[in-house]
Amino acid sequence: MPKAQAVKTNGKKIGEKGELILRAATLVFARNGYFASKVADIAREAGVADGTVYLYFKSKDDILHSIFDRAMSEFIREGIRELEGITDPRSRLTRIAELHLSKLGADRELAVVFQVELRGSTKHMREFSAAGFGEYLEIIRATVEDGQAQQVFRKDIKPIVAAKIFYGALDEMVTNWILSPRSYHLAPMATEVMKVYLGGIAAP
Amino acid sequence: MPKAQAVKTNGKKIGEKGELILRAATLVFARNGYFASKVADIAREAGVADGTVYLYFKSKDDILHSIFDRAMSEFIREGIRELEGITDPRSRLTRIAELHLSKLGADRELAVVFQVELRGSTKHMREFSAAGFGEYLEIIRATVEDGQAQQVFRKDIKPIVAAKIFYGALDEMVTNWILSPRSYHLAPMATEVMKVYLGGIAAP
Amino acid sequence: MPKAQAVKTNGKKIGEKGELILRAATLVFARNGYFASKVADIAREAGVADGTVYLYFKSKDDILHSIFDRAMSEFIREGIRELEGITDPRSRLTRIAELHLSKLGADRELAVVFQVELRGSTKHMREFSAAGFGEYLEIIRATVEDGQAQQVFRKDIKPIVAAKIFYGALDEMVTNWILSPRSYHLAPMATEVMKVYLGGIAAP
Amino acid sequence: MPKAQAVKTNGKKIGEKGELILRAATLVFARNGYFASKVADIAREAGVADGTVYLYFKSKDDILHSIFDRAMSEFIREGIRELEGITDPRSRLTRIAELHLSKLGADRELAVVFQVELRGSTKHMREFSAAGFGEYLEIIRATVEDGQAQQVFRKDIKPIVAAKIFYGALDEMVTNWILSPRSYHLAPMATEVMKVYLGGIAAP
DNA sequence: AATGAATGAGCATTCATTCAT
DNA sequence: TATGAATGAATGCTCATTCAT
Numbered sequence: 001m002p003k004a005q006a007v008k009t010n011g012k013k014i015g016e017k018g019e020l021i022l023r024a025a026t027l028v029f030a031r032n033g034y035f036a037s038k039v040a041d042i043a044r045e046a047g048v049a050d051g052t053v054y055l056y057f058k059s060k061d062d063i064l065h066s067i068f069d070r071a072m073s074e075f076i077r078e079g080i081r082e083l084e085g086i087t088d089p090r091s092r093l094t095r096i097a098e099l100h101l102s103k104l105g106a107d108r109e110l111a112v113v114f115q116v117e118l119r120g121s122t123k124h125m126r127e128f129s130a131a132g133f134g135e136y137l138e139i140i141r142a143t144v145e146d147g148q149a150q151q152v153f154r155k156d157i158k159p160i161v162a163a164k165i166f167y168g169a170l171d172e173m174v175t176n177w178i179l180s181p182r183s184y185h186l187a188p189m190a191t192e193v194m195k196v197y198l199g200g201i202a203a204p
Numbered sequence: 205m206p207k208a209q210a211v212k213t214n215g216k217k218i219g220e221k222g223e224l225i226l227r228a229a230t231l232v233f234a235r236n237g238y239f240a241s242k243v244a245d246i247a248r249e250a251g252v253a254d255g256t257v258y259l260y261f262k263s264k265d266d267i268l269h270s271i272f273d274r275a276m277s278e279f280i281r282e283g284i285r286e287l288e289g290i291t292d293p294r295s296r297l298t299r300i301a302e303l304h305l306s307k308l309g310a311d312r313e314l315a316v317v318f319q320v321e322l323r324g325s326t327k328h329m330r331e332f333s334a335a336g337f338g339e340y341l342e343i344i345r346a347t348v349e350d351g352q353a354q355q356v357f358r359k360d361i362k363p364i365v366a367a368k369i370f371y372g373a374l375d376e377m378v379t380n381w382i383l384s385p386r387s388y389h390l391a392p393m394a395t396e397v398m399k400v401y402l403g404g405i406a407a408p
Numbered sequence: 409m410p411k412a413q414a415v416k417t418n419g420k421k422i423g424e425k426g427e428l429i430l431r432a433a434t435l436v437f438a439r440n441g442y443f444a445s446k447v448a449d450i451a452r453e454a455g456v457a458d459g460t461v462y463l464y465f466k467s468k469d470d471i472l473h474s475i476f477d478r479a480m481s482e483f484i485r486e487g488i489r490e491l492e493g494i495t496d497p498r499s500r501l502t503r504i505a506e507l508h509l510s511k512l513g514a515d516r517e518l519a520v521v522f523q524v525e526l527r528g529s530t531k532h533m534r535e536f537s538a539a540g541f542g543e544y545l546e547i548i549r550a551t552v553e554d555g556q557a558q559q560v561f562r563k564d565i566k567p568i569v570a571a572k573i574f575y576g577a578l579d580e581m582v583t584n585w586i587l588s589p590r591s592y593h594l595a596p597m598a599t600e601v602m603k604v605y606l607g608g609i610a611a612p
Numbered sequence: 613m614p615k616a617q618a619v620k621t622n623g624k625k626i627g628e629k630g631e632l633i634l635r636a637a638t639l640v641f642a643r644n645g646y647f648a649s650k651v652a653d654i655a656r657e658a659g660v661a662d663g664t665v666y667l668y669f670k671s672k673d674d675i676l677h678s679i680f681d682r683a684m685s686e687f688i689r690e691g692i693r694e695l696e697g698i699t700d701p702r703s704r705l706t707r708i709a710e711l712h713l714s715k716l717g718a719d720r721e722l723a724v725v726f727q728v729e730l731r732g733s734t735k736h737m738r739e740f741s742a743a744g745f746g747e748y749l750e751i752i753r754a755t756v757e758d759g760q761a762q763q764v765f766r767k768d769i770k771p772i773v774a775a776k777i778f779y780g781a782l783d784e785m786v787t788n789w790i791l792s793p794r795s796y797h798l799a800p801m802a803t804e805v806m807k808v809y810l811g812g813i814a815a816p
Numbered sequence: 817a818a819t820g821a822a823t824g825a826g827c828a829t830t831c832a833t834t835c836a837t
Numbered sequence: 838t839a840t841g842a843a844t845g846a847a848t849g850c851t852c853a854t855t856c857a858t
Contacts, residue, residue: 017842033324033325033326033327034324035239035324035325036325038826038827038828039827039828039829040827040828043845048843048844049843049844049845050828050829050844050845050846051829051830051831051843051844051845051846052842052843052844052845053829054828054829054830055842055843059828059829060828060829090406112326115323116323116324116325116326116329117324119319119320119323119324120237120238120239120320120321120323120324120325121237121239121240121320121324122237122316122320122382122383123237125320125379125383126383144405147405152406153405153406154399154403154405154406154408156399157396157399157400157405158396161393161396161397162396162400162405164373164376164377164380165373165376165377165396165397165400165401167376168372168373168374168375168376168377168379169368169369169372169373169376170372171372171375171376172368172369172371172372172373172375172376173368173369173372175329175372176368178326179326179329179330189365192361192362192365192366192369193365193369195358195360195361196361196366196369196401196404197369197400197404197405198404198405198406199358199404199406200400200401200402200403200404200405200406201348201351201357201358201361201366201370201401201402201404202294202356202357202358202402202403202404204358221817242851242852242853243852243853243854244852244853247820252818252819253818253819253820254819254820254821254853254854255818255819255820255821255854255855255856256817256818256819256820258853258854258855259817259818263853263854264853264854425838441732441733441734441735442732443647443732443733444733446830446831446832447831447832447833448831448832451841456839456840457839457840457841458832458833458840458841458842459833459834459835459839459840459841459842460838460839460840460841462832462833462834463838463839467832467833468832468833498814520734523731524731524732524733524734524737525732527727527728527731527732528645528646528647528728528729528731528732528733529645529647529648529728529732530645530724530728530790530791531645533728533787533791534791552813555813560814561813561814562807562811562813562814562816564807565804565807565808565813566804569801569804569805570804570808570813572781572784572785572788573781573784573785573804573805573808573809574813575784576780576781576782576783576784576785576787577776577777577780577781577784578780579780579783579784580776580777580779580780580781580783580784581776581777581780583737583780584776586734587734587737587738597773600769600770600773600774600777601773601777603766603768603769604769604774604777604809604812605777605808605812605813606812606813606814607766607812607814608808608809608810608811608812608813608814609756609759609765609766609769609774609778609809609810609812610702610764610765610766610810610811610812612766629821650847650848650849651848651849651850652848652849655824660822660823661822661823661824662823662824662825662849662850663822663823663824663825663850663851663852664821664822664823664824665850666849666850666851667821667822671849671850672849672850
């Protein structure tokens with residue numbers, strides 16, 4: 001994502017420089033962690049003065065929030081569009097897994113912030129849950145429920161639990177990818193996860 | 205875990221008061237998060253003077269580490285003992301899931317520290333990985349591999365990936381339990397996870 | 409005093425908008441105090457852009473100065489005119505007291521700035537003394553001296569001290585009026601002050 | 613007042629080091645004004661670390677308050693003791709004037725803080741009024757009233773107004789003394805003030 | 817071992833002022 | 838003249854850590 005990327009008035013009210021700062025913050029947070037990152041670091045990375053940051057964001061905390069909000073809402077918007085034509089629950093879940101992993105796999109810094117900084121406090125986690133994450137989990141749950149109705153999925157598992165297992169498996173893939181010193185592609189892991197999720201680990 | 209529980213020099217060198225401080229720290233960290241917690245808070249909670257904390261731990265960071273180390277090594281030690289007689293890979297995984305969820309389900313504060321504070325920085329996460337977590341994942345991986353050798357598990361999935369999926373599913377159960385405002389038992393979720401993990405979500 | 413009051417180039421070089429800003433600043437300073445007032449507040453109150461303030465004044469400090477200078481020079485000019493025909497020292501002092509209290513009593517915001525903000529630093533106080541205040545005190549002193557020469561005032565008191573006592577008494581009336589939660593007229597207090605100042609508190 | 617003056621448990625709870633800091637703050641405030649003074653300046657002047665200041669005072673504002681509170685309560689306590697045996701209202705007022713001027717005349721820094729910093733904001737002034745100043749003015753007022761009852765003072769002046777005039781005259785003496793580049797004794801001014809206050813400026 | 821007073825480095829945020837338009 | 842976005846210096850306060858007792 002180039003630094004001065006033009007912004008296509010996407011939803012919120014942050015201008016081009018706001019985007020710049022957000023991108024810089026993502027980088028800095030990913031590098032040092034939220035608490036160890038200084039606002040001055042973000043400003044320097046963005047090439048603006050310290051004070052300028054506060055023309056676009058209320059506080060350091062607000063920056064972190066904005067990163068979540070933007071990425072999450074974009075992800076969900078895109079996801080919903082991608083899933084539009086897909087009716088088979090198995091295909092839908094597979095597509096979700098692919099999107100999840102390819103999206104985060106394409107932006108390591110964003111992934112780090114999502115997997116790590118976001119979890120750094122129950123406060124942030126709750127806010128995250130309250131925000132987009134709940135909606136995301138609901139989409140998965142509904143798909144599972146739909147699959148059960150269509151007799152495609154077994155019915156002895158509560159949809160919400162199935163959704164959490166699904167999300168948890170994907171999430172762990174991302175976390176491991178981030179922490180791994182080796183460099184590999186995250187997106188292909190979707191296939192592996194789907195094998196187990198749909199078919200189980202047990203031999204047929 | 206009673207406050208003044210006698211310690212039988214188990215592994216490390218922390219005395220009775222060290223345990224006291226560790227327990228207090230777990231409580232305080234769970235309550236406010238690592239960064240928002242002050243060493244003075246921990247000292248007050250433990251009923252000792254601020255300076256005393258530094259007779260037992262090198263730094264605030266060292267306290268967090270010690271919490272992980274002790275809990276993790278105890279968990280692994282206990283886990284290995286529990287798994288000793290179990291040879292069937294399916295039963296072994298099931299037992300691991302049960303232990304994982306019942307252990308954390310029995311100590312909410314510890315669970316919060318594990319699920320939340322531990323994730324607060326890549327630094328901590330890497331250290332955690334390097335420490336006990338890698339060993340834990342390896343036990344799971346070996347069990348999967350063993351299952352494949354015994355023809356009990358399908359062979360088209362890489363054991364390490366299967367292990368991560370397994371861990372990720374359990375981990376998500378714990379995280380959700382922590383964040384949930386509702387009060388429910390965590391241990392029984394092991395059954396649900398195993399259903400999906402062993403048999404898959406697809407209808408037979 | 410209407411906001412856009414036309415200015416007849418009286419003495420200094422501030423234009424109509426300069427007056428506007430000065431009036432806005434008096435209001436804002438009176439409301440929040442000099443240090444707590446932001447230049448942006450003044451600009452907003454005046455209905456101009458932040459930068460515009462600096463087209464008329466060198467600095468925030470200069471604004472405060474200008475408020476003093478204008479009010480003080482106007483007060484002195486007016487005072488001299490009013491006193492022109494009065495020769496009796498007692499009448500002169502009485503007239504000064506009336507002017508002093510009626511002038512400030514008619515403009516509470518200006519009074520607050522004079523009584524409070526002006527005193528906020530020895531720096532401002534010294535500048536104030538050096539500026540118009542010295543001249544004011546001198547007028548009073550000369551009147552006292554004149555009264556002594558005319559045998560109307562006792563001679564065992566140094567004129568400058570008598571002048572300070574006179575000013576101090578009036579000043580305290582203003583300060584109390586400003587701080588009082590009750591609403592009363594300031595001007596009539598001149599009579600009370602003159603009673604004591606001229607005749608003393610002791611019973612005849 | 614020597615720096616490490618022993619504290620005789622006088623009223624509040626500030627220890628010896630608290631006194632030290634308060635004295636340093638008085639000096640620094642007198643030198644640069646409240647707003648221009650940095651907490652670090654106070655700490656350096658007191659010979660302690662920045663953080664130490666906060667072991668004794670809640671905030672910079674609290675330091676200013678404490679200076680007022682201590683000085684004012686000490687002054688009033690001492691004043692009441694001094695006035696105990698004096699019944700003649702004229703003598704009482706004279707004694708008050710002497711105490712007022714000799715007290716502040718003996719401690720120029722404290723005087724500066726009282727005359728200048730205290731007036732720097734309506735907020736501080738109101739708090740000051742609410743605190744000891746109101747009590748002080750009341751003592752004066754009661755004395756005037758008593759004098760009127762004893763037929764020693766004229767009755768056509770409201771005691772509260774007479775009290776303000778009295779206080780205002782003294783206050784102006786102090787302010788002028790502080791701002792004066794010349795060095796002279798403040799205490800003797802009490803005589804001059806009393807001449808005018810008791811006998812009036814008019815020739816007999 | 818235990819204490820807790822003292823330390824001082826560290827940082828988010830504000831706001832007077834500037835200047836390109 | 839007028840604008841207002843951008844600047845960046847400045848500072849009160851916190852808190853992990855030390856150490857004399």
